[in-house]
Amino acid sequence: MVTPMQLLLNDYQAHDAINEGKAFANSNIALIKYWGKRDADLNLPITDSLSIHLPGLGTEASVRILDGDCHQISIDGFALGTDHAAFKGLNNYLTAISDITKHHYHLSLRFTIPVAAGFASSASCFASIALACNDLHQWNLSTKNLSIMARLGSGSACRSIEAGFCHWHAGESDNGLDSYATQLDLTWPELCIGLLHIDNTPKPYSSRLAMSHTQKTSFLYQAWPTQVAHDLKVVQQAINTHDFQALGETAEHNAESMHACMSSAKPALFYSQGNTLAAKAQVFKAREQGIPMYYTQDAGPNLKCLFLQHDLDAVLDVFPNLQVIQPFGDAGE
Amino acid sequence: MVTPMQLLLNDYQAHDAINEGKAFANSNIALIKYWGKRDADLNLPITDSLSIHLPGLGTEASVRILDGDCHQISIDGFALGTDHAAFKGLNNYLTAISDITKHHYHLSLRFTIPVAAGFASSASCFASIALACNDLHQWNLSTKNLSIMARLGSGSACRSIEAGFCHWHAGESDNGLDSYATQLDLTWPELCIGLLHIDNTPKPYSSRLAMSHTQKTSFLYQAWPTQVAHDLKVVQQAINTHDFQALGETAEHNAESMHACMSSAKPALFYSQGNTLAAKAQVFKAREQGIPMYYTQDAGPNLKCLFLQHDLDAVLDVFPNLQVIQPFGDAGE
Numbered sequence: 001m002v003t004p005m006q007l008l009l010n011d012y013q014a015h016d017a018i019n020e021g022k023a024f025a026n027s028n029i030a031l032i033k034y035w036g037k038r039d040a041d042l043n044l045p046i047t048d049s050l051s052i053h054l055p056g057l058g059t060e061a062s063v064r065i066l067d068g069d070c071h072q073i074s075i076d077g078f079a080l081g082t083d084h085a086a087f088k089g090l091n092n093y094l095t096a097i098s099d100i101t102k103h104h105y106h107l108s109l110r111f112t113i114p115v116a117a118g119f120a121s122s123a124s125c126f127a128s129i130a131l132a133c134n135d136l137h138q139w140n141l142s143t144k145n146l147s148i149m150a151r152l153g154s155g156s157a158c159r160s161i162e163a164g165f166c167h168w169h170a171g172e173s174d175n176g177l178d179s180y181a182t183q184l185d186l187t188w189p190e191l192c193i194g195l196l197h198i199d200n201t202p203k204p205y206s207s208r209l210a211m212s213h214t215q216k217t218s219f220l221y222q223a224w225p226t227q228v229a230h231d232l233k234v235v236q237q238a239i240n241t242h243d244f245q246a247l248g249e250t251a252e253h254n255a256e257s258m259h260a261c262m263s264s265a266k267p268a269l270f271y272s273q274g275n276t277l278a279a280k281a282q283v284f285k286a287r288e289q290g291i292p293m294y295y296t297q298d299a300g301p302n303l304k305c306l307f308l309q310h311d312l313d314a315v316l317d318v319f320p321n322l323q324v325i326q327p328f329g330d331a332g333e
Numbered sequence: 334m335v336t337p338m339q340l341l342l343n344d345y346q347a348h349d350a351i352n353e354g355k356a357f358a359n360s361n362i363a364l365i366k367y368w369g370k371r372d373a374d375l376n377l378p379i380t381d382s383l384s385i386h387l388p389g390l391g392t393e394a395s396v397r398i399l400d401g402d403c404h405q406i407s408i409d410g411f412a413l414g415t416d417h418a419a420f421k422g423l424n425n426y427l428t429a430i431s432d433i434t435k436h437h438y439h440l441s442l443r444f445t446i447p448v449a450a451g452f453a454s455s456a457s458c459f460a461s462i463a464l465a466c467n468d469l470h471q472w473n474l475s476t477k478n479l480s481i482m483a484r485l486g487s488g489s490a491c492r493s494i495e496a497g498f499c500h501w502h503a504g505e506s507d508n509g510l511d512s513y514a515t516q517l518d519l520t521w522p523e524l525c526i527g528l529l530h531i532d533n534t535p536k537p538y539s540s541r542l543a544m545s546h547t548q549k550t551s552f553l554y555q556a557w558p559t560q561v562a563h564d565l566k567v568v569q570q571a572i573n574t575h576d577f578q579a580l581g582e583t584a585e586h587n588a589e590s591m592h593a594c595m596s597s598a599k600p601a602l603f604y605s606q607g608n609t610l611a612a613k614a615q616v617f618k619a620r621e622q623g624i625p626m627y628y629t630q631d632a633g634p635n636l637k638c639l640f641l642q643h644d645l646d647a648v649l650d651v652f653p654n655l656q657v658i659q660p661f662g663d664a665g666e
Contacts, residue, residue: 219560220553220593227552227597249599253550256601260553260593264560266582267617268589274607284600 004042005096007175008149012139017065017103021136025127025150026058027113028159028166029193029296029304031251032232033258035224036215042176043155046215047228049168050235051159051181052327054193057113058124058160061132065103071095072106075115085202086115093126093153097133107132114200122207126153127160147180164327165239186239187328194305194315194322196295198275207299210262210269217266224261227254248294248306255296273301279319286318293318337375338429340508341482345472350398350436354469358460358483359391360446361492361499362526362629362637364584365565366591369548369557375509376488379548380561382501383568384492384514385660387526390446391457391493394465398436404428405439408448418535419448426459426486430466440465447533455540459486460493480513497660498572519572520661527638527648527655529628531608540632543595543602550599557594560587581627581639588629606634612652619651626651 002010028051036046066072071094073080073087080087094105107129115121130149134141141149143161151158159166162183171179205213214221231254238246262269276297283295283305291314293307305322307315309330316322335343361384369379399405404427406413406420413420427438440462448454463482467474474482476494484491492499495516504512538546547554564587571579595602609630616628616638624647626640638655640648642663649655 218590219563220556220590220597222559223553223555226555230552253597253599253601257551257553257597260597263596264553264586264590264593266586268586268613270610270613272610274610277603277605277607277610280601280603 003096003099004152004176005149006100007177008141008145009097009100009139012137012141015138017101017137018135019064021063021132021134022061023128023131023135024058024060025124025131025157025160026053026055026163027121027124028053028156030156030159030298031165031235031247031296032228032254033298034156034168035211035258035261036221037155037211038170039174039176040212042179043151043153044176044179045155045168045170047225048170048232049156049159049228050232051156051166051168052191052193053160053163053166054113054195054325055163055327057325059112059121059128060110061125061128062108063129063132063136064106065136066106068104071098071104074106074108076110077108089122089153090125090129093129096152101137105133114197115202122154123156123160126150126157129153130157131161144180144182147182148177151176151179167236184236184239188239188242189326189328189330190242190308190310191244191327192305192307192309192312192315193325193327194293194307194319195325196279196303196305196319196322198279198303199273199301203271203300205269210265210271210299213269214261214265218261218264220264221261224257227257244292244306244308248292251296251306252294255298259297271297271300276301276303279303282318286315291315291318336429336432337485337509338482339433340510341474341478342430342433342472345470345474348471350470351468352397354396354465354467355394356461356464356468357391357393358457358464358490358493359386359388359496360454360457361386361489363489363492363631364498364568364580364629365561365587366631367489367501368544368591368594369554370488370544371503372507372509373545375512376484376486377509377512378488378501378503380558381503381565382489382492382561383565384489384499384501385524385526386493386496386499387446387528387658388496388660390658392445392454392461393443394458394461395441396462396465396469397439398469399439401437404431404437407439407441409443410441422455422486423458423462426462429485434470438466447530448535455487456489456493459483459490462486463490464494477513477515480515481510484509484512500569517569517572521572521575522659522661522663523575523641523643524577524660525638525640525642525645525648526658526660527626527640527652528658529612529636529638529652529655531612531636532606532634536604536633538602543598543604543632546602547594547598551594551597553597554594557590560590577625577639577641581625584629584639585627588631592630604630604633609634609636612636615651619648624648624651 034049165184367382498517
């Protein structure tokens with residue numbers, strides 16, 4: 001049987017490798033969420049999704065060919081034991097590659113973002129590995145094929161190959177070769193993301209498990225694809241026209257609906273903590289006071305605020321410790 | 334045009350009144366929730382629902398005919414001003430009755446349960462008024478018609494005319510004469526309800542508004558009727574067979590899904606507070622430790638725990654301040 005990785009890489013196996021492949025990939029925050037898979041092995045989603053990248057926050061991967069019969073993996077300089085929570089996923093990914101290249105690897109990862117706390121560290125992680133392997137082996141894969149390759153490690157990683165707004169097309173084929181992200185040819189220099197760190201300890205359940213449990217047990221999830229199709233159109237239009245209110249309202253609604261799907265699972269899954277609820281109440285209050293700010297939330301207790309650069313001071317009055325990201329650089333105000 | 338109250342009461346208008354009509358109605362807790370209306374004026378629901386009564390917790394109503402041109406209403410001995418949040422609803426309800434009887438009323442209400450905090454005080458309130466008026470005017474309405482009459486004040490009040498497990502049939506007719514509650518001819522002496530008081534201050538938005546906002550703006554709500562139909566069957570069967578796990582799991586799932594509908598409204602509605610989340614985590618932990626307990630939650634931050642009498646000591650170890658209710662009396666263990 002041909003593996004999904006073979007479908008991508010078979011043509012490239014003969015290329016010569018350089019000494020070290022290196023790459024940095026940004027993590028990304030979904031404005032329209034990815035929740036639910038039509039194929040769990042290939043990370044093929046039920047719906048499209050749409051993200052914005054977080055420049056500078058992500059993962060640096062370095063990969064070298066190793067003389068040995070197993071892979072070696074280190075994170076932030078520490079060798080990963082086989083019993084580490086992240087080992088199996090990373091090792092399986094490298095094995096899918098080495099099945100084709102017939103090499104074992106030393107993989108070194110460095111994170112500039114908290115791991116497993118809902119900051120999409122797995123997205124930047126697998127994107128950086130795909131990019132680093134492409135560099136090592138001089139494959140010159142297209143961004144489309146790199147996106148597919150990253151997706152095989154973690155679904156949302158397909159949106160971390162390119163920067164800016166990225167649209168992951170769910171695709172329809174069984175082999176997943178039509179399920180990858182493309183960059184929107186649009187920028188929004190005024191747009192700011194504020195990372196609100198509420199608790200950066202690893203989350204109680206992985207998003208992979210939470211997603212599967214939701215799909216299996218939530219009745220309300222039946223309506224999720226309809227919502228995503230609607231929200232995606234609204235957000236695309238909002239990005240086109242720089243309609244911030246439509247972007248913010250829809251992104252917030254979409255995120256809350258994803259969490260609603262989880263809390264309607266049986267038994268319920270919650271990523272919010274008391275401080276998450278308190279922070280949301282502060283955002284609602286700020287809006288009542290005329291500050292146009294919204295939030296989105298991933299599989300963790302932290303929030304990501306959305307606002308425009310000219311409201312930065314007002315937003316920092318609400319959340320003085322906000323980590324402010326400008327995906328498209330400074331708008332020069 | 335014939336009003337809904339006239340449909341019920343026209344045959345009775347000539348009856349003689351006694352000096353004072355009095356009644357106590359228990360509040361009730363829905364195990365299968367009522368959320369969403371097909372007719373907002375008549376409080377006709379989208380789905381069936383099923384409740385258990387809380388003996389001794391509810392509302393005592395006393396009603397007298399008043400010489401005057403407006404109604405007088407008092408709660409716990411204090412006269413209600415026309416600007417009080419509860420005045421309009423109560424006054425409108427009395428007016429619907431006085432349109433037929435041509436009398437004005439003095440209505441005195443006493444509550445043995447916190448008001449507007451998600452303890453179904455409006456259910457017992459309107460049920461007690463319907464019963465007290467029936468007493469005052471010696472109408473001898475059937476329980477069916479009393480249930481319909483209570484429903485016109487507050488939907489869930491139709492489940493507070495009788496005790497035990499009550500099933501509110503949504504009905505199909507436009508006039509609502511087929512939308513009322515019937516008592517299940519089943520008891521469960523072992524069943525305990527534990528009221529966990531987290532915050533008894535009035536809730537930030539009425540359930541009436543929250544319900545309407547959910548129906549208008551939540552995509553996920555589309556799947557709610559399907560869930561209710563499923564959950565209702567499971568809970569009816571669980572009551573029949575005294576299958577506590579099925580009852581608890583389904584009631585908890587149903588409540589969380591109702592709240593998920595609210596949090597997927599645009600903008601999101603939350604009744605949970607930080608302490609609500611913490612209490613839910615304690616329930617999950619207790620279950621992991623082998624204590625079979627579940628919770629349900631209404632439009633407020635408080636929880637109602639479900640457990641069996643033989644686990645009372647273990648449950649009180651988890652929540653020492655729990656207010657324990659035995660709807661069917663002591664099981665005699």
